[in-house]
Amino acid sequence: xxxxxxxxxxxxxxxxxxxxxxxxxxxxxxxxxxxxxxxxxxxxxxxxxxxxxxxxxxxxxxxxxxxxxxxxxxxxxxxxxxxxxxxxxxxxxxxxxxxxxxxxxxxxxxxxxxxxxxxxxxxxxxxxxxxxxxxxxxxxxxxxxxxxxxxxxxxxxxxxxxxxxxxxxxxxxxxxxxxxxxxxxxxxxxxxxxxxxxxx
Amino acid sequence: xxxxxxxxxxxxxxxxxxxxxxxxxxxxxxxxxxxxxxxxxxxxxxxxxxxxxxxxxxxxxxxxxxxxxxxxxxxxxxxxxxxxxxxxxxxxxxxxxxxxxxxxxxxxxxxxxxxxxxxxxxxxxxxxxxxxxxxxxxxxxxxxxxxxxxxxxxxxxxxxxxxxxxxxxxxxxxxxxxxxxxxxxxxxxxxxxxxxxxxxxxxxxxxxxxxxxxxxxxxxxxxxxxxxxxxxxxxxxxxxxxxxxxxxxxxxxxxxxxxxxxxxxxxxxxxxxxxxxxxxxxxxxxxxxxxxxxxxxxxxxxxxxxxxxxxxxxxxxxxxxxxxxxxxxxxxxxxxxxxxxxxxxxxxxxxxxxxxxxxxxxxxxxxxxxxxxxxxxxxxxxxxxxxxxxxxxxxxxxxxxxxxxxxxxxxxxxxxxxxxxxxxxxxxxxxxxxxxxxxxxxxxxxxxxxxxxxxxxxxxxxxxxxxxxxxxxxxxxxxxxxxxxxxxxxxxxxxxxxxxxxxxxxxxxxxxxxxxxxxxxxxxxxxxxxxxxxxxxxxxxxxxxxxxxxxxxxxxxxxxx
Numbered sequence: 001x002x003x004x005x006x007x008x009x010x011x012x013x014x015x016x017x018x019x020x021x022x023x024x025x026x027x028x029x030x031x032x033x034x035x036x037x038x039x040x041x042x043x044x045x046x047x048x049x050x051x052x053x054x055x056x057x058x059x060x061x062x063x064x065x066x067x068x069x070x071x072x073x074x075x076x077x078x079x080x081x082x083x084x085x086x087x088x089x090x091x092x093x094x095x096x097x098x099x100x101x102x103x104x105x106x107x108x109x110x111x112x113x114x115x116x117x118x119x120x121x122x123x124x125x126x127x128x129x130x131x132x133x134x135x136x137x138x139x140x141x142x143x144x145x146x147x148x149x150x151x152x153x154x155x156x157x158x159x160x161x162x163x164x165x166x167x168x169x170x171x172x173x174x175x176x177x178x179x180x181x182x183x184x185x186x187x188x189x190x191x192x193x194x195x196x197x198x199x200x
Numbered sequence: 201x202x203x204x205x206x207x208x209x210x211x212x213x214x215x216x217x218x219x220x221x222x223x224x225x226x227x228x229x230x231x232x233x234x235x236x237x238x239x240x241x242x243x244x245x246x247x248x249x250x251x252x253x254x255x256x257x258x259x260x261x262x263x264x265x266x267x268x269x270x271x272x273x274x275x276x277x278x279x280x281x282x283x284x285x286x287x288x289x290x291x292x293x294x295x296x297x298x299x300x301x302x303x304x305x306x307x308x309x310x311x312x313x314x315x316x317x318x319x320x321x322x323x324x325x326x327x328x329x330x331x332x333x334x335x336x337x338x339x340x341x342x343x344x345x346x347x348x349x350x351x352x353x354x355x356x357x358x359x360x361x362x363x364x365x366x367x368x369x370x371x372x373x374x375x376x377x378x379x380x381x382x383x384x385x386x387x388x389x390x391x392x393x394x395x396x397x398x399x400x401x402x403x404x405x406x407x408x409x410x411x412x413x414x415x416x417x418x419x420x421x422x423x424x425x426x427x428x429x430x431x432x433x434x435x436x437x438x439x440x441x442x443x444x445x446x447x448x449x450x451x452x453x454x455x456x457x458x459x460x461x462x463x464x465x466x467x468x469x470x471x472x473x474x475x476x477x478x479x480x481x482x483x484x485x486x487x488x489x490x491x492x493x494x495x496x497x498x499x500x501x502x503x504x505x506x507x508x509x510x511x512x513x514x515x516x517x518x519x520x521x522x523x524x525x526x527x528x529x530x531x532x533x534x535x536x537x538x539x540x541x542x543x544x545x546x547x548x549x550x551x552x553x554x555x556x557x558x559x560x561x562x563x564x565x566x567x568x569x570x571x572x573x574x575x576x577x578x579x580x581x582x583x584x585x586x587x588x589x590x591x592x593x594x595x596x597x598x599x600x601x602x603x604x605x606x607x608x609x610x611x612x613x614x615x616x617x618x619x620x621x622x623x624x625x626x627x628x629x630x631x632x633x634x635x636x637x638x639x640x641x642x643x644x645x646x647x648x649x650x651x652x653x654x655x656x657x658x659x660x661x662x663x664x665x666x667x668x669x670x671x672x673x674x675x676x677x678x679x680x681x682x683x684x685x686x687x688x689x690x691x692x693x694x695x696x697x698x699x700x701x702x703x704x705x706x707x708x709x710x711x712x713x714x715x716x717x718x719x720x721x722x723x724x725x726x727x728x729x730x731x732x733x734x735x736x737x738x739x740x741x742x743x744x745x746x747x748x749x750x751x752x753x754x755x756x757x758x759x760x761x
């Protein structure tokens with residue numbers, strides 16, 4: 001009976017194997033809609049470059065956050081290494097790279113916080129100062145919000161790891177989370193180019 | 201093995217028949233993650249708001265029935281038109297159409313549920329509370345300033361009218377938040393439908409064997425991902441303007457009012473197709489069954505929908521000819537607007553090709569489909585007229601525009617929603633709707649629709665501007681408006697007949713059986729209403745019409761496909 005049903009279900013299982021993992025399709029769809037969302041803010045930023053009626057202006061107060069950028073972009077590499085380690089079930093290596101990813105993300109967020117603190121208290125630039133402030137804080141803030149969400153999810157996986165729940169069975173979900181993180185990093189490249197290169 | 205499944209079905213049936221206490225029943229519906237229940241909740245919620253926003257429309261029509269009428273004061277009229285427009289798009293069109301997809305897509309691809317059932321429930325409740333928020337503004341819109349009630353900025357809410365300085369109180373904030381929440385809910389549904397279609401198909405259901413409805417749900421879902429995001433982004437900007445003093449659309453600080461128009465219509469025009477492609481999907485399922493033929497040009501049908509989705513993302517500024525764009529801009533958007541008529545025309549010819557030579561059964565769903573074909577054609581033709589920039593300069597913001605888009609939204613979309621209700625009601629409830637009342641509904645609504653919206657074209661060409669709360673006598677508008685208002689009342693009566701029909705059928709309608717229309721897609725292979733798990737055994741599919749194969753083993757479709 002058991003053998004018969006196993007044979008009967010073989011084509012069904014073979015069929016299932018041809019279908020993509022639903023989480024992966026879901027995250028690709030999410031990335032698509034988030035890209036559209038970000039692109040509107042980027043368009044608004046570019047549209048308002050040089051249209052501020054009063055200062056401070058970008059070239060006076062902005063300097064490219066190189067260290068921050070290096071940290072965030074390398075976190076993409078470390079999360080990929082972590083996922084690869086999980087795939088071969090080497091949990092120790094996974095844990096190390098995962099923690100490094102979290103630390104790098106946290107550094108980025110701290111760097112943004114310091115930059116904002118300087119801009120607000122030293123340069124007197126707030127969201128209501130001029131069009132530059134309006135577009136700068138909303139675009140960079142929107143990206144920082146996404147970094148924060150990503151860090152919370154990474155933290156969740158960290159907790160599971162510490163509690164000893166992580167193993168190869170969770171590779172698909174962890175991989176999907178890493179895709180989101182890669183997206184957040186890719187957005188930063190666009191934001192960096194818009195704000196610190198074109199916009200200055 | 202098979203016996204135990206039948207046993208389970210029997211238990212399920214018995215449980216349905218038991219009388220469950222009302223509170224427990226409500227609780228079951230609130231906590232459900234079942235795609236069929238959530239689909240029905242979307243549709244019922246949408247129909248509820250359809251009645252409310254419809255009554256608001258009737259109120260406006262009564263006010264305009266005669267010159268210098270004093271039924272409602274001007275500020276109330278502004279709120280009526282804003283609420284009517286916003287509600288009909290976000291609280292009626294979107295939920296009813298996503299509700300049908302929610303209900304039908306898993307059944308049609310032989311799946312147990314959507315890919316993310318809890319995300320689905322989350323999306324529904326976001327929509328539900330977002331929708332309540334819009335009407336809650338009638339109570340709370342005053343804010344601390346004691347100014348305003350419901351939103352009165354029009355459904356596209358042009359800046360800078362929506363800025364703090366010109367829109368006091370909280371009415372506009374309710375409008376923003378309501379649209380933001382319902383859009384996020386719709387985005388969640390879109391992600392869910394895409395993941396379901398790619399990952400949950402039953403054995404043998406390759407992409408090229410999916411019913412046309414499932415294909416079009418995929419196209420619409422991708423459009424929602426791309427088109428709803430700009431709207432949400434613009435709403436976030438407006439919120440920042442209103443609450444933390446940002447200047448996105450604040451013209452006094454150098455902000456741009458035209459930028460809002462671009463952002464809104466980048467959403468706004470694809471939105472028309474997000475609403476109309478689902479009803480194309482209904483037509484593509486209903487017309488073949490009632491013509492007793494397979495759909496004509498399956499692949500072309502799908503490709504044309506993809507083309508519409510693609511082109512419609514680049515036509516938005518034809519809503520903005522009157523703003524004064526460059527000649528190059530005008531030409532580009534006029535051309536792309538003409539271009540979108542090509543795939544749409546292909547679809548109309550395909551439906552005609554399906555009907556051609558078929559054994560027509562003129563039952564109520566098919567009657568609505570035929571009316572849809574004619575009316576959608578006219579709506580498309582007036583759309584092309586308005587796509588010609590100089591013509592648009594003449595008629596922009598007149599009742600000609602109002603008549604044109606109501607031809608799309610009512611003549612095509614509402615008509616096909618009615619067709620879909622008559623077609624799938626037996627599946628969802630197990631009972632047929634009355635054919636006799638259905639015909640009354642159809643003819644009254646058809647006559648009412650044409651009395652209202654045919655005449656409004658002429659009122660627009662005579663020069664009647666949209667959004668006015670009254671007009672003076674003797675300007676050639678009196679008769680046209682009176683006829684239009686009579687038509688509106690007829691449509692309201694027709695909807696009342698639909699409600700009576702639904703209530704009567706739920707109580708004592710003729711039992712439908714599994715497959716009352718002798719149809720071919722998978723949803724008709726399970727019981728009516730389907731059990732919670734949809735299919736006792738996962739179906740295996742070999743052609744686009746799996747049920748035809750089952751009913752005609754001597755001449756199955758897969759021999760020819």
